Amino acid sequence: MKPVPAPLSAEDDLRSAETQAGAFQAVREARRSELAEDYVELIAELIAHFGEARPVDIASRLGVTAPTVAKTLDRLARDGLVMRARYRSVFLTDQGRALAEECRVRHDIVVRFLIRLGLDAETAEQDAEGIEHHVSARTLALFAAFAERRGQPETR
Amino acid sequence: MKPVPAPLSAEDDLRSAETQAGAFQAVREARRSELAEDYVELIAELIAHFGEARPVDIASRLGVTAPTVAKTLDRLARDGLVMRARYRSVFLTDQGRALAEECRVRHDIVVRFLIRLGLDAETAEQDAEGIEHHVSARTLALFAAFAERRGQPETR
DNA sequence: GTATCAAGTTAGCACCGTCTAACTTTTCAT
DNA sequence: ATGAAAAGTTAGACGGTGCTAACTTGATAC
Ligand SMILES: [Mn+2]
Ligand SMILES: [Mn+2]
Ligand SMILES: [Mn+2]
Ligand SMILES: [Mn+2]
Numbered sequence: 001m002k003p004v005p006a007p008l009s010a011e012d013d014l015r016s017a018e019t020q021a022g023a024f025q026a027v028r029e030a031r032r033s034e035l036a037e038d039y040v041e042l043i044a045e046l047i048a049h050f051g052e053a054r055p056v057d058i059a060s061r062l063g064v065t066a067p068t069v070a071k072t073l074d075r076l077a078r079d080g081l082v083m084r085a086r087y088r089s090v091f092l093t094d095q096g097r098a099l100a101e102e103c104r105v106r107h108d109i110v111v112r113f114l115i116r117l118g119l120d121a122e123t124a125e126q127d128a129e130g131i132e133h134h135v136s137a138r139t140l141a142l143f144a145a146f147a148e149r150r151g152q153p154e155t156r
Numbered sequence: 157m158k159p160v161p162a163p164l165s166a167e168d169d170l171r172s173a174e175t176q177a178g179a180f181q182a183v184r185e186a187r188r189s190e191l192a193e194d195y196v197e198l199i200a201e202l203i204a205h206f207g208e209a210r211p212v213d214i215a216s217r218l219g220v221t222a223p224t225v226a227k228t229l230d231r232l233a234r235d236g237l238v239m240r241a242r243y244r245s246v247f248l249t250d251q252g253r254a255l256a257e258e259c260r261v262r263h264d265i266v267v268r269f270l271i272r273l274g275l276d277a278e279t280a281e282q283d284a285e286g287i288e289h290h291v292s293a294r295t296l297a298l299f300a301a302f303a304e305r306r307g308q309p310e311t312r
Numbered sequence: 313g314t315a316t317c318a319a320g321t322t323a324g325c326a327c328c329g330t331c332t333a334a335c336t337t338t339t340c341a342t
Numbered sequence: 343a344t345g346a347a348a349a350g351t352t353a354g355a356c357g358g359t360g361c362t363a364a365c366t367t368g369a370t371a372c
Contacts, residue, residue, distance in 0.1 A: 014205050015281070021219030024194065027286040028219075028360090031187070035329080038180065049170050056349055063177030063184075068330055070351065075328080087337060087350055117298050125171070130183040130290025139283050142273045184330090191359080212319060224360055226321065231358080243320055243367060314372090321366070328358085336351070342344090 027134065034133045037103045038062070039072060040081055043090055044100035052089040106140060107132050113143040183290065190289045193259045194218070195228060196237055199246055200256035208245035262296060263288050269299040 014020075042061055046053035059069045073090055076082045081096035092100060110132045114124035135143065170176075198217055202209035215225045229246055232238045237252035248256060266288045270280035291299065 014201060017216045020217045023282045023285045025219045026282055030286055045170065060173045061176045063181045065331065066350065114295065117302065119295055119298060123292055123294050126179045126182055127290060127292050127295050129179045130186055131287050134283060134286025136279055136283050138279050139270065139275055142275060146273065221361065222320065
């Protein structure tokens with residue numbers, strides 16, 4: 001059957017198929033880089049705090065197994081984000097370091113924003129870990145401005 | 157080498173490995189349901205506005221090909237969210253309808269929240285499409301409260 | 313009624329991200 | 343120096359999400 005104009009009640013209009021498809025394509029694109037972003041950000045953290053990033057620590061902090069980490073690190077190396085040597089710790093390339101720094105800044109903005117909104121720190125960290133990958137530059141700017149605002153948090 | 161306590165400067169402390177792993181696990185869990193959520197929400201929209209949800213329309217609004225939609229719909233049917241008959245439109249099960257409604261409400265809250273923050277409607281829709289899947293109940297409540305607030309939007 | 317065209321399906325491929333099991337290498341304590 | 347434990351690697355499996363090419367079915371126009 002062909003679509004019928006509207007079934008008696010069509011309160012709000014739909015966006016155009018193209019516009020909607022654009023949004024979904026952007027989300028799929030973001031999903032493709034999420035894992036890489038989390039890895040390089042975590043690797044940078046480990047290097048900053050422990051001097052090196054060992055696969056075993058990456059695994060335990062991500063909550064995945066060692067072979068999963070190994071395979072993912074190989075992909076990241078292939079993509080020019082990390083450098084590896086067998087049985088050694090992992091290091092970031094310049095490109096990896098740049099991405100990590102960008103992610104760290106963005107992550108912190110999202111966390112501070114959520115806390116300023118009134119969320120507890122623990123939940124803020126949890127939600128930020130997912131939200132951060134789907135925040136456009138414009139939105140990030142608004143988050144940053146809100147987070148920096150003077151005055152008490154939005155207590156409820 | 158074993159991790160050394162700290163490399164001269166360890167300004168901020170790291171969270172425990174377990175806590176951090178918990179956050180990442182929650183994100184991975186959310187990722188597993190993202191696609192299903194987008195599908196049932198879209199199917200509900202199409203049914204509400206056109207009386208039926210045809211695979212070809214699902215495909216064009218998601219920006220993917222017809223075979224991709226077919227395979228995904230089979231998975232959704234397997235998981236009890238939709239019902240299909242060969243060469244026919246797709247329908248939601250009770251479970252699918254319930255999930256779709258939940259997603260619709262959540263999607264709208266996120267969009268209205270972003271707009272209230274000062275974002276343009278177009279970008280709000282784009283970002284919401286990704287963010288919605290990573291918003292906890294607590295955060296959603298804060299978003300809703302902020303969106304409903306009296307007064308002018310946060311113009312910048 | 314039949315030809316055509318749109319929609320739907322099937323088969324097959326590729327890559328990602330996860331796991332377990334089994335193996336190798338390195339590190340460390342004695 | 344050596345043996346045990348920890349860390350790392352490899353192989354193989356599996357499900358998810360995307361694609362193209364080729365086929366089948368259904369809807370439409372004449
Ligand atoms: Mn993250
Ligand atoms: Mn992060
Ligand atoms: Mn979505
Ligand atoms: Mn949505």
